[in-house]
Amino acid sequence: MGKNRLEAFSDGVLAIIITIMVLELKVPHGETLDVLLPLVPTFLSYVLSFVYLGIYWNNHHHMLHVATRVTGPMLWANLHLLFWLSLFPFATGWMGENHFAPMPSALYGLVLLMAAIAYWLLEQAIIASEGAASLLRRAVGRDWKGKLSPLLYGVAIVTTFLAPWIAQAIYVFVAILWLVPDPCIERALHRGEPWP
Amino acid sequence: MGKNRLEAFSDGVLAIIITIMVLELKVPHGETLDVLLPLVPTFLSYVLSFVYLGIYWNNHHHMLHVATRVTGPMLWANLHLLFWLSLFPFATGWMGENHFAPMPSALYGLVLLMAAIAYWLLEQAIIASEGAASLLRRAVGRDWKGKLSPLLYGVAIVTTFLAPWIAQAIYVFVAILWLVPDPCIERALHRGEPWP
Amino acid sequence: MGKNRLEAFSDGVLAIIITIMVLELKVPHGETLDVLLPLVPTFLSYVLSFVYLGIYWNNHHHMLHVATRVTGPMLWANLHLLFWLSLFPFATGWMGENHFAPMPSALYGLVLLMAAIAYWLLEQAIIASEGAASLLRRAVGRDWKGKLSPLLYGVAIVTTFLAPWIAQAIYVFVAILWLVPDPCIERALHRGEPWP
C-alpha cells in the first residue's frame, strides 16, 4: 500500500516533467514554415529527453516492482532521483535553444549523470531494505548498463568541449542502449511472464 | 497490476496535456470585450483539441480495458502515442494564433495523423500480445473509423493550402465521427453491459 | 473499475487546473513590499477560484460516489464539466489583472454559470443511468443550492455592469453557501457514516 502511493507520486511527477518539457517549445510568431526551423534543435532535444524520461519511468517501474516494502531511505532516494529528473526541462531547453553548444550540452550530460547516480542510490536503498539475497541484487550484479552509462555521460561531458556532436552521439547511443528493456531483471524475475 | 500503472501514467500525461493547452490562451491586457476577440481562434482551436484529447482518452481506456497483460512493445507504443499527443498544445497554439493559416493547419493535421498512426501501432502491439483470436482483433477488423481518419487527415493536410477552411471542416468532421463511442468494440465486448 | 479511472482522470485534471492557476500570480520585479500590492486582486481572485474548485472537487466526489456504473453520456458530461473548469485559470487571471472590472467579472460569472450547467448535466446523466428510483435522484430533488447558484451567477453577470462589487459579493456568497457540505446527499446516503 505504501508502495502504491510512492509509485503514484513518482508517476505524477514524471508525467508532469515529461509534459512541462514541451512548454520549452514556444509557439513562434509567423505562419510560414521557416519560423519553425529555429525550433528544430529544441524539438530534437525534446525527443531525446522524452525518450530518457520514458526509460526512467520504465526502469523505475521494474525496480519498484521487485521491492516488497518501502523504507525511509528509499523514499528520500526516490525524491532525490525525482529532483534531478525535474531539471530535465531546464537542461533540455537550454541545450535546444543554443543548438547543442558545448556548455549547455555538458550541463545536459551532468543532469543525466546525476540522475543515473540517483537511480543507483535508489537501487542500493532497495537492496539494503530487501537484503543481500534479494532478487534485485542478483539481477543488478550483472547490470553492465547501469555501470557503463555514467561512464559514457562523463566521457560526453568532457568531449563536448572538443566536438559537441560526439556528446550528442553518446547521449543518443546510451538512450538506444536502454530502450531495449533490461533482460537481466526481466529474466531473473518473470521467466515467461509478461511485463511486470 | 502493471496495466493499472500504465493507465495511471497515461491518464496523468493526458490530464496534463489537456490542461496545459489552456495556457496558450494568454490573459490579454485591457478589460474590454474587444481584447478577447483576437483570442477567439485560439479558443476555437482549444475546443477542437480538447475534444480530440477527450476522444483519445476515451478510446485509450476502451482499448486497454481489453488488454489482459502489458508487454514491452505495448509500453513503448503507448509512450510513442503520448509523445505525439504531447505536441497538441504546440500545434493548437500555433494554429490558433495564426487564425487557421495553411501551414499551421497542415502541421496540426500532421500531428493528428501521427497520433492516429501511433494509436494504430499500440493497437497492433496489444493484438500481438493477446493473440489472433483476441476480442480486440475481431472488434478492430471492422474498424472503419480507424482506417478512414488517417486518410481524411491526409486529405486535410493537402487541401489546407488550397482552402484552409476545408481542412478545419475535416478536422471537425472526424472529431464528430469519433464522438459517438465506438460501437464495434462495445458491441463485441459488453453486450448490454455499461461503459467498461 | 471504470469509475476509478474516471475519478482518477478528473482528479488529475482538477489538481492541475488548481495548481496552474497560481502561475497567473507572476513573480514581480523588485524586492520591496509595494511590488506585491498590484498582485493583491490577482491573489484574491486566486483564493476565490481555489475555493470554487475545491467545492467542485468535493461535490464531484460525492456525486460519483453514488454512481454504480459509468456510461458514455456520463463520460462526455464529465469531460464537458472539466472543459469549463479548465477555463478558470484564464477567467481568474483576467479578472484579477483588471482589478475586478465589469467585463472580466462578467466573464468569470459566465464560466461559473457554464460550469454549474455542466455539473447539472452530469447529474442528469448519472440519474438517467441509475434510474428514477436512484438515491441521487431523491437527494437532488431538494437540491435548492444547485438551482439557486446559476440564478445568482446570472444576477451577478448583469449587476457587474452597474456595480462590480455586487457581483464579487455574490460570487463569495455562493462559495460560502457551498462550503457547507451538501446535507441533502449526505443525509440520504450516509446516515451516521463519515465522508464517503
Add this chain to the structure above:
Amino acid sequence: MGKNRLEAFSDGVLAIIITIMVLELKVPHGETLDVLLPLVPTFLSYVLSFVYLGIYWNNHHHMLHVATRVTGPMLWANLHLLFWLSLFPFATGWMGENHFAPMPSALYGLVLLMAAIAYWLLEQAIIASEGAASLLRRAVGRDWKGKLSPLLYGVAIVTTFLAPWIAQAIYVFVAILWLVPDPCIERALHRGEPWP
C-alpha cells in the same frame, strides 16, 4: 476508499507544485557558463522548497496513514494546506530572483508558517475525527518538531530584516530537522514495521 481519493488528489497537487516550481528556473539567453550564475540563488531556493515539499508529502502520507476515515472538516483542512503549499512556487521564485533579500525571505517564511499552521489544523481535524484515544493524538503529544517549527519560522521572519542570512540558516535548519523521519509517529505505530 474516500481516503484513497483524498490521498490521490493531494499527491497530484503536490506533484504538480513541486514540478511547476522548476519553471521559475527560466532558460537563460546565451550559451556560456556565466549566464547560469544569476540563476544560482533561484536554484538554491528551488532545492530548499523541493526538500520542504518532499517533507510535507512524506509527513502527509504518515499522518493520513493513521486516519481511519475522512470527514468534511478533514477535507477542507487538507485543501487549506494545499492552498498554502501552492504558494511555494511564487514565494520561492520571488526569493530566488531577489537573491534572498529581506522582504521576499520574510514572505517565504510567512508561507512556511501558514503551511505549518495548516498542517497542524489538519492534524487536529484528524484527531477530532479519530477520538481522544487515537494513536495520532498520543504520537502528536510529544511532537516537539511541530511546535518548534512555527516558532522558528516566526524568528526567521523577524530576523531577516536584520540579517537575511540568519533567516536562510533557520529555514535550512528546520528542513534538516524534519528530514529525519518523525520517530514519534513511527515508533508509536509501526514497531519494527517498515515505512507505512
